[in-house]
Amino acid sequence: MPDAGKLNLRILWDGKTVYGVEVKSTRPPAYRLLPGRSPDEAVQLIPLLYGVCGKAQRAAALAAVSSAQGRDVPQLEELEQGVLCEAMQEHLWRLLLDWPKLLGFPLPEAQFVRWHAALNALATGHGDAENLLAELHRALLGMTAEEWRRVDTQAKLFECLKAGDGLLAPILKALEYREIHLDFAGEQAQGDFLPRWTASDVSRNLAAQLGGAFAALPQLDGKPLETGALARTRHMPLLRDALRRAPTGLLARLIARLVDLLDSVSARGRIGHDGRGLSVVQTARGMLLHHVRIESGRVAEYWIVAPTEWNFHPQGALTGLIGLREGNAARLMETAQLFVLSLDPCVEFEIEVIHA
Amino acid sequence: MCIGIPVQVTEVDGMFAWCEGRNGRVRINTLLLGEVLPGDWLLTFMDSAREAIDPVRAAMVNSALDALDRVAAGETYFDDCFIDLIGREPRLPDFLQPVREE
Numbered sequence: 001m002p003d004a005g006k007l008n009l010r011i012l013w014d015g016k017t018v019y020g021v022e023v024k025s026t027r028p029p030a031y032r033l034l035p036g037r038s039p040d041e042a043v044q045l046i047p048l049l050y051g052v053c054g055k056a057q058r059a060a061a062l063a064a065v066s067s068a069q070g071r072d073v074p075q076l077e078e079l080e081q082g083v084l085c086e087a088m089q090e091h092l093w094r095l096l097l098d099w100p101k102l103l104g105f106p107l108p109e110a111q112f113v114r115w116h117a118a119l120n121a122l123a124t125g126h127g128d129a130e131n132l133l134a135e136l137h138r139a140l141l142g143m144t145a146e147e148w149r150r151v152d153t154q155a156k157l158f159e160c161l162k163a164g165d166g167l168l169a170p171i172l173k174a175l176e177y178r179e180i181h182l183d184f185a186g187e188q189a190q191g192d193f194l195p196r197w198t199a200s201d202v203s204r205n206l207a208a209q210l211g212g213a214f215a216a217l218p219q220l221d222g223k224p225l226e227t228g229a230l231a232r233t234r235h236m237p238l239l240r241d242a243l244r245r246a247p248t249g250l251l252a253r254l255i256a257r258l259v260d261l262l263d264s265v266s267a268r269g270r271i272g273h274d275g276r277g278l279s280v281v282q283t284a285r286g287m288l289l290h291h292v293r294i295e296s297g298r299v300a301e302y303w304i305v306a307p308t309e310w311n312f313h314p315q316g317a318l319t320g321l322i323g324l325r326e327g328n329a330a331r332l333m334e335t336a337q338l339f340v341l342s343l344d345p346c347v348e349f350e351i352e353v354i355h356a
Numbered sequence: 357m358c359i360g361i362p363v364q365v366t367e368v369d370g371m372f373a374w375c376e377g378r379n380g381r382v383r384i385n386t387l388l389l390g391e392v393l394p395g396d397w398l399l400t401f402m403d404s405a406r407e408a409i410d411p412v413r414a415a416m417v418n419s420a421l422d423a424l425d426r427v428a429a430g431e432t433y434f435d436d437c438f439i440d441l442i443g444r445e446p447r448l449p450d451f452l453q454p455v456r457e458e
Contacts, residue, residue: 004359004401005428028428030359033420041438048413048420051360052401109387116388346358348402 006348007312011321011336013353017185018324018332023314027347029212034292034302039065042292042299053090053346055082055123056283060304063279064290067272083281085123089116090284091229091261094344095140095168099254102341103174108167111139137262142166148262152237154245157255172254178338179250183325188247191317192223193231194287194310199271199280202289207278210291215303217313224313227286228344229256248320253342260284275300285344286310311343318343329353360399360406361421362414365392375400378418 005027012020030049034042046061047054059079066073096112115136121127137145142164151157158176161169197205205220219225230249233239233256242252270279275294280287286307293301311317321339326332336351363377363384373386375398385404386392397414398405409417423437 004361028424030424030427032427033423033434037438045420045438048417049424050358051399051417052358052406054360113388113390 004347006350007308007345008350009318009336009340009352011332011351011353013326013329013332013355015355016325016327018321018326021314021318021321023312023316023318025216025309025312025347027308029215031215031302031304032212034299037299038297039069039292039294039299042302046304053086053283053285053288055079055086056281056288057304059083060279060281060288060290063270063281064272064277064292065294066277067270067279068275068277068292068294070272081125082123083283085119087282087284088261089119091257092116092119094284094341095171095254095257095261098341099171099175102337103171103178105170105174111167133262138166140166140168140258140262142169145262153241154238154251154255157238168258172251175251175254175338178335179246179248182248182335184248185323185325188320188323190243190247191249191320192225193234194220194225194227196232197280197287199278202280202287203271203278206289207291210303210305212303215305216309218305218309219313219315224316225310226317226343227307227310229253229260229284229286231286232256232282233259248339249317250338250342253344257284257344283307285346306346307344308346312345329355358401359421359424360401360417362409362417363398363400364414365394365396365398367394368392373398373405378421 005025008024010022011018012022033045037045043058043061043065047058050057059076062073062079063076092112092115096108100107115132118127118132122129122132134145137143137148141148141161143160143166147160151160158173161172195201230239230253234243236259239252239256239259242255243249246252270277272278276292278289278291280289288307289305291303292299318339321336324335326335332353333351340349340351361377361379363375363382365373365375367374371385371387373384373392375382375384382403384398384400386398387404389398389405389408392398392405392408397409397411399407399409399417419437423434426434
């Protein structure tokens with residue numbers, strides 16, 4: 001088994017309609033390495049374990065540990081820019097490499113590499129963020145930032161895209177086409193979203209439940225919730241309109257990712273006392289939560305609740321596939337891939353269609 | 357939680373590289389890094405290189421992942437994986453010394 005573990009989605013299908021989904025995770029609970037370490041060791045170890053979103057993980061660890069210790073950490077301000085750039089890089093990876101590949105479009109690799117490097121520079125205080133954002137608006141959407149800000153309905157979005165030559169125009173159109181042709185038996189229920197919580201909100205609502213079982217299968221009042229760009233932006237008129245048109249949310253999640261990228265929103269918070277610390281960092285995939293309890297100078301408890309655990313909860317957003325009417329197994333597989341990519345897993349994913 | 361896996365380049369193949377790592381021989385997309393050379397260490401995620409790293413960091417990540425494997429196997433003792441973590445010059449495992457250069 002690879003170290004990073006895997007998510008496995010089994011789609012139960014009777015040849016015409018999806019009647020069930022099962023999600024299994026073999027992701028190792030890496031936070032179990034932390035009890036018994038010193039707080040400094042924990043802060044060093046976490047980014048080694050989570051090398052890819054290392055900046056967000058490091059910021060979350062540092063914030064949780066320092067608030068448990070009741071001390072200020074000036075590096076957190078510096079880390080913030082890095083966390084933001086890392087989230088933008090993750091969004092660009094999905095938008096420019098993964099989505100075009102899945103939908104059969106050419107990959108704008110050269111632009112991706114250039115923007116990725118520009119964001120690395122910005123993370124260390126070099127380069128011009130305004131210029132980069134203006135270029136991203138123009139290249140991705142064929143719009144100015146001002147034009148993009150005025151887009152408040154899906155119809156207006158496609159009208160503006162038609163007028164320009166944005167790299168993402170064919171992808172957004174293809175996904176819209178695929179989504180409106182999905183046929184569901186019965187009404188499609190809208191899933192529930194994780195609110196845009198601060199560390200205090202998280203502490204108030206979730207602290208009593210924090211533990212290994214919660215970290216593996218997080219939920220609130222028995223309901224799994226979706227976190228990520230759509231959860232953060234769903235109240236905006238454009239996203240409300242997209243969700244009203246297609247509650248499955250495939251296109252809405254892609255648009256939300258764009259909003260997140262171009263409006264470059266970041267939020268970090270922390271709260272702590274009496275040896276307990278809790279931190280919240282908004283990442284490209286959603287809310288990352290760290291919780292630590294320090295006792296006699298050692299980590300006594302450490303829990304990490306990552307966005308993938310919310311978004312791929314067995315009773316969560318992927319149950320949106322249930323009721324899908326599809327007679328062709330290959331097309332069903334393609335649709336399932338769209339669902340999975342729209343939810344943006346941070347581990348390898350395996351999909352099986354079980355015909356029974 | 358995106359766990360990155362360190363691998364060492366053995367053979368460059370256009371925009372890809374054949375690499376050796378803890379999961380054996382793998383083909384890695386190196387688009388993001390541009391030119392890589394045999395002997396280079398890469399931090400990879402889902403078959404793509406995310407970052408070029410030095411051999412010391414590769415060894416530290418591998419130690420952390422060794423501990424993770426042992427957690428996954430139900431073990432509770434893994435302190436020996438972290439001997440090099442704090443306040444010392446990390447020691448490379450034998451198989452990494454010396455780093456191959458071509």
